[in-house]
Amino acid sequence: MPKLVDHDERRRSITAAAWRLIAARGIDAANMRDIAAEAGYTNGALSHYFAGKDEILRTSYEHISEVTDRRIREALGDATGLDALRILCREVMPTNEEKLLEARIAASLWPRAMYDEQMAATNRQTMDNWREQMAIFLEQAREEGTVGDIDVSIVVEQLLNMMMGMQILGVLTPGETSSERQLEMLEQFVAAL
Amino acid sequence: MPKLVDHDERRRSITAAAWRLIAARGIDAANMRDIAAEAGYTNGALSHYFAGKDEILRTSYEHISEVTDRRIREALGDATGLDALRILCREVMPTNEEKLLEARIAASLWPRAMYDEQMAATNRQTMDNWREQMAIFLEQAREEGTVGDIDVSIVVEQLLNMMMGMQILGVLTPGETSSERQLEMLEQFVAAL
Structure with missing residues (x-):
């Protein structure tokens, strides 16, 4: 076709x-x-x-998830456990110009997702997908013995919320939330598990 | 007057x-x-x-910081160290209807702060103020011996980013990022320090 x-x-x-x-x-x-x-x-x-700007914005929002998910799939390869967790997080975090642009667009669309059911559904699907993958990787890490006795669903939520905060602060306070410091935040978080 | x-x-x-x-x-x-x-x-x-909607929005943004900072001051009393850190975070986190409303407004204004210098300055001032307070409380905790050998500025940034993520996900995925789970995220984060 x-x-x-x-x-x-x-x-x-x-x-x-x-x-x-x-x-x-x-x-x-x-x-x-x-x-x-x-x-x-x-x-x-x-x-x-x-049909109009709203449709372009909805498609933009879906497109960010697609692009990010494609990057995650390509970067993951056969990685498991904490290695896989780090890879996923790094692809979501706004550590370069391309991902800072995605962060700017995503953050611009979140307020609309609070009132637009279709965008809310796109957001929920993306977040749940990442939660699910992160939980799998953390369970693998538990089996591999590379993390302690953690509460997987709370750790997933901590990390996801931290990454979503970076979408805002990576743009608005780039000195304190620079690429280097984002990666250091991730490393120290994972090391403490 | x-x-x-x-x-x-x-x-x-x-x-x-x-x-x-x-x-x-x-x-x-x-x-x-x-x-x-x-x-x-x-x-x-x-x-x-x-003068117009932009001025109302800028004032709304400043007002959120003022209201939150007043709540923090009143709740802090003589608290120090990790107790003080918990108090500050709880007042910022959207754990009730009043603070969820603030989160909705703040998240709605962040995209504007990306292009409006005055709002960017308001945001920077608020974030730096919270960073500074959190760093003081963590240094106190270090002196009180209630935390290990932590990297204060990275821990501050982790926690601040997590709280900013909650402003979004507390609204958009209230099941996974509920008030109870926000408080649990904070407790487990502090316990791991």
């Missing part, structure tokens, strides 16, 4: 254009006309791919 | 009205006309107190 693939690819290129604009100006300043121009479409042509 | 006090009080009551609307409908849906109506003012009367 070459036409469908083409359609999906065009939606992705429009989403990428929206990301660039949101990153540069903020979510409120990015409007449909500018997104169309940035993506190289007329307003009319854009409407073949997205 | 009774007139000044009155002016400040009116600004606070308008800010509170804006909070209620943002909490109910989201930040984009809350407009000046509705905020005026909710606060019991006409549009024209509202403009004596705030």
Whole structure:
């Protein structure tokens, strides 16, 4: 179905254009006309791919999860236990420009997820997926004897909340929440388990 | 200066009205006309107190920090070390309806703080203030011998990021990030120090 693939690819290129604009100006300043121009479409042509800004934003939010999950899968390989846990966390944490951009977009969309059921569902699915993977890796670490007698579900929640905080503070206080310090936070957290 | 006090009080009551609307409908849906109506003012009367929505939002953001800091001061009393650390964290964490409302507003304003210098400064001041207090309490704990040989600035950053993550996940995944589980996350984190 070459036409469908083409359609999906065009939606992705429009989403990428929206990301660039949101990153540069903020979510409120990015409007449909500018997104169309940035993506190289007329307003009319854009409407073949997205009904409006809300749909672009919902797709942007889903796209962040997809991109992150693909990175995690590729980086994981055969890793298990604490090695796998570190890999997953590092791919979520905003430790480089690409992931800081994702953090900016995600943080810009969270307030909408508080009132938009579809975005709330996307968020829940992503968080539950990461919780589940982290729990598996921690159970493996327990079997491998590399962690003490930990409360897996609380440790998962501590780590997930810390990573979500980094999406905000990595952007807003980059001195104290720099890439190096994010990695050190992760290392010291894992070492204490 | 009774007139000044009155002016400040009116600004606070308008800010509170804006909070209620943002909490109910989201930040984009809350407009000046509705905020005026909710606060019991006409549009024209509202403009004596705030130049526009941006100014109300900036004031709302500052007001959250003030309210939280007042709660912390009142709860702290003569506490030191880990007791004081726990008290500070509990006042920031969204463990009840009042603090969940603050979390909703704060999370709604973070994306703006990424592009608004005044809000970025408010955020930095609040975060640095909490970092500083947490570091003092952890140094006290070290002197009191209630923590091991910890890296204070990294522990502070871990805990602060975890609390900021709770502002999001306490709202978006309240099952896994419930009040009880937030408190348990804090207890287990402190116990591991």
